[in-house]
Amino acid sequence: xxxxxxxxxxxxxxxxxxxxxxxxxxxxxxxxxxxxxxxxxxxxxxxxxxxxxxxxxxxxxxxxxxxxxxxxxxxxxxxxxxxxxxxxxxxxxxxxxxxxxxxxxxxxxxxxxxxxxxxxxxxxxxxxxxxxxxxxxxxxxxxxxxxxxxxxxxxxxxxxxxxxxxxxxxxxxxxxxxxxxxxxxxxxxxxxxxxxxxxxxxxxxxxxxxxxxxxxxxxxxxxxxxxxxxxxxxxxxxxxxxxxxxxxxxxxxxxxxxxxxxxxxxxxxxxxxxxxxxxxxxxxxxxxxxxxxxxxxxxxxxxxxxxxxxxxxxxxxxxxxxxxxxxxxxxxxxxxxxxxxxxxxxxxxxxxxxxxxxxxxxxxxxxx
Amino acid sequence: xxxxxxxxxxxxxxxxxxxxxxxxxxxxxxxxxxxxxxxxxxxxxxxxxxxxxxxxxxxxxxxxxxxxxxxxxxxxxxxxxxxxxxxxxxxxxxxxxxxxxxxxxxxxxxxxxxxxxxxxxxxxxxxxxxxxxxxxxxxxxxxxxxxxxxxxxxxxxxxxxxxxxxxxxxxxxxxxxxxxxxxxxxxxxxxxxxxxxxxxxxxxxxxxxxxxxxxxxxxxxxxxxxxxxxxxxxxxxxxxxxxxxxxxxxxxxxxxxxxxxxxxxxxxxxxxxxxxxxxxxxxxxxxxxxxxxxxxxxxxxxxxxxxxxxxxxxxxxxxxxxxxxxxxxxxxxxxxxxxxxxxxxxxxxxxxxxxxxxxxxxxxxxxx
Ligand SMILES: NC(=O)c1ccc[n+]([C@@H]2O[C@H](COP(=O)([O-])OP(=O)(O)OC[C@H]3O[C@@H](n4cnc5c(N)ncnc54)[C@H](O)[C@@H]3O)[C@@H](O)[C@H]2O)c1
Ligand SMILES: NC(=O)c1ccc[n+]([C@@H]2O[C@H](COP(=O)([O-])OP(=O)(O)OC[C@H]3O[C@@H](n4cnc5c(N)ncnc54)[C@H](O)[C@@H]3O)[C@@H](O)[C@H]2O)c1
Ligand SMILES: [Zn+2]
Ligand SMILES: [Zn+2]
Numbered sequence: 083x084x085x086x087x088x089x090x091x092x093x094x095x096x097x098x099x100x101x102x103x104x105x106x107x108x109x110x111x112x113x114x115x116x117x118x119x120x121x122x123x124x125x126x127x128x129x130x131x132x133x134x135x136x137x138x139x140x141x142x143x144x145x146x147x148x149x150x151x152x153x154x155x156x157x158x159x160x161x162x163x164x165x166x167x168x169x170x171x172x173x174x175x176x177x178x179x180x181x182x183x184x185x186x187x188x189x190x191x192x193x194x195x196x197x198x199x200x201x202x203x204x205x206x207x208x209x210x211x212x213x214x215x216x217x218x219x220x221x222x223x224x225x226x227x228x229x230x231x232x233x234x235x236x237x238x239x240x241x242x243x244x245x246x247x248x249x250x251x252x253x254x255x256x257x258x259x260x261x262x263x264x265x266x267x268x269x270x271x272x273x274x275x276x277x278x279x280x281x282x283x284x285x286x287x288x289x290x291x292x293x294x295x296x297x298x299x300x301x302x303x304x305x306x307x308x309x310x311x312x313x314x315x316x317x318x319x320x321x322x323x324x325x326x327x328x329x330x331x332x333x334x335x336x337x338x339x340x341x342x343x344x345x346x347x348x349x350x351x352x353x354x355x356x357x358x359x360x361x362x363x364x365x366x367x368x369x370x371x372x373x374x375x376x377x378x379x380x381x382x383x384x385x386x387x388x389x390x391x392x393x394x395x396x397x398x399x400x401x402x403x404x405x406x407x408x409x410x411x412x413x414x415x416x417x418x419x420x421x422x423x424x425x426x427x428x429x430x431x432x433x434x435x436x437x438x439x440x441x442x443x444x445x446x447x448x449x450x
Numbered sequence: 451x452x453x454x455x456x457x458x459x460x461x462x463x464x465x466x467x468x469x470x471x472x473x474x475x476x477x478x479x480x481x482x483x484x485x486x487x488x489x490x491x492x493x494x495x496x497x498x499x500x501x502x503x504x505x506x507x508x509x510x511x512x513x514x515x516x517x518x519x520x521x522x523x524x525x526x527x528x529x530x531x532x533x534x535x536x537x538x539x540x541x542x543x544x545x546x547x548x549x550x551x552x553x554x555x556x557x558x559x560x561x562x563x564x565x566x567x568x569x570x571x572x573x574x575x576x577x578x579x580x581x582x583x584x585x586x587x588x589x590x591x592x593x594x595x596x597x598x599x600x601x602x603x604x605x606x607x608x609x610x611x612x613x614x615x616x617x618x619x620x621x622x623x624x625x626x627x628x629x630x631x632x633x634x635x636x637x638x639x640x641x642x643x644x645x646x647x648x649x650x651x652x653x654x655x656x657x658x659x660x661x662x663x664x665x666x667x668x669x670x671x672x673x674x675x676x677x678x679x680x681x682x683x684x685x686x687x688x689x690x691x692x693x694x695x696x697x698x699x700x701x702x703x704x705x706x707x708x709x710x711x712x713x714x715x716x717x718x719x720x721x722x723x724x725x726x727x728x729x730x731x732x733x734x735x736x737x738x739x740x741x742x743x744x745x746x747x748x749x750x751x752x753x754x755x756x757x758x759x760x761x762x763x764x765x766x767x768x769x770x771x772x773x774x775x776x777x778x779x780x781x782x783x784x785x786x787x788x789x790x791x792x793x794x795x796x797x798x799x800x801x802x803x804x805x806x807x808x809x810x811x812x813x814x815x816x817x818x
Contacts, residue, residue, distance in 0.1 A: 171599040231539040
């Protein structure tokens, strides 16, 4: 087992990475302030991993309340969140009752937000079961639900007490979801870890074959990168915004297509390609760099072309972004390969990037 | 003008108390990180105070978005909160757009919660316009909405940048609402400020006549008490729970009657009397103390008898309280007159207190 520490003073916590950690329920029970916990999961993950976890915790004397939500990004809403509150209040969950998120980023984001606001805050543990959640969403304390007018618009910064990433759960992850997680892994290389980017280029086949050693390394290195950045800037006053590489375009794609049509990671992948096109138009990365980026993203089974909504619609969707300041959208751009920065773009560059990065058949091909 | 400072390190802020502060919009505009603000209010307060505030801010170059909610505790819900989000997103409010709450505790609690979670947190200013909000709810950063199964069950700790209490707005406050605010003022005397309790006994007639000097003193002393307690324990790990004197019973009354039937302050008043009965049964305060407490509460125009739901229903309603730990309800009780503590009660004492403090005609008489 590997341990990555997220250093946030009194809010610091461990990220445990390894196979078959789910069975080690004492790692969880040792942290509970009272022997009660609610496990929030969804219908898909429940059939795979809920019962073993319930049994392991019950055997350690924990009174467990399972809460099973519908599965899908389109359910990352207030209505679904309310199902959690109804269950918690119905079972008289208290301020010391811990919420455990068992699932991907959707379950994690919603459970984290529920924990942040139920009775003004209860303890919270993340058990991410998708690659994306293990390398990104479960780490760093961003929680949220969507609003019809924008993704992740309602939420909190709220840190878990523990992240337990059981790599064995990835055995059942569908290939498309596995690829979606690869998008966030590649992102870390592009933000400021060129060595990792090059390692990914060299090991992409092993990773896509889910080789245990390669996967363990990629998850650990990703968590180290994320923990470092979040540790420097928990509330995204500065450097943490780099983690949004590909996300301004990506969220526009997700919202524009309708939640759940493009996966989050797919939107991020095509969004990173758009950011790369913009950076190339600015003369900051070369054609060869751009090709290495699209090459790696394609090798990870991800779309490199964004849907062609047209400039106006993209502009409209992106104007709702959380990274807008005084009407100016902030983009994460590439200074050079493996080094990103926070900047702005003229409409001309955005137009040019969209021209280069979109095509009418992008949607169809990427979903094929 | 009087200034009370709430000391919370980097989150410290001022509470300004005086007449005609609303016109001094530079106190607000000086704090805005961008010249944009949304004023959240309700239909009643909007007709009285919205336009002058909009004008004053606009004159200082602030772009103002007014958001007018329906009026009433029964609207302190997610649905109403969503009206705020819809308006903010529709107008492209950003992370630096400040939310200003203009109204009583309902508007303040909802606006504060909206500010806490909109885009994971935006700046927030309180302009309380009820006595209750000026002496209690606008100070200390508790924000919340109600759930059908319990009051203030969903919320955050989220501090404002400024509290601006314009005493002139109280001129239009209906007597029943004025009395509701008196309940929280009396509460401070009973928590740990006997001198203030005695000052209130001596000045209750001047206060009820809304004498400016008496009112200014009562609001300032109340805010000092609240600021001191919150400054010691922002997240209610300990001493802050004392501020819930009367509230475990009071919330049960509010929820049991249906939100908006008994006012919050009325529930708290009858709840404090029940806490006093329990304390007397425990031999901690005398019959004479109890009579002084009910005498002051009655003189403030507040109910001293709780509705007679019966023990079982009270127990059920109180079991949902946020101050429950391992199934045990925590009550705020009186050690002696003017000194409260956090304790628990046996069912027998609760039964006895309810027997003494409830009567079948309490509802009718208190609402007469
Ligand atoms: N909080 C953050 O910092 C952050 C960062 C990145 C992404 N996110 C959010 O995460 C979400 C995307 O997360 P995601 O990609 O995990 O999607 P997801 O949670 O929808 O999971 C993807 C699918 O895989 C299924 N699944 C989960 N675990 C499985 C397993 N072990 N075996 C088989 N199937 C499994 C799920 O039921 C779902 O159908 C988005 O809402 C995004 O906004 C948040
Ligand atoms: N956050 C906290 O720490 C805290 C503390 C105490 C109470 N509360 C909450 O506060 C709420 C009660 O607040 P409240 O008593 O102010 O009720 P309220 O907000 O409902 O206001 C009472 C009534 O007075 C009207 N009103 C407001 N200002 C007026 C004015 N200047 N002139 C004429 N009418 C005016 C309102 O429209 C409303 O009809 C409850 O929801 C309670 O839970 C919160
Ligand atoms: Zn992402
Ligand atoms: Zn109160």
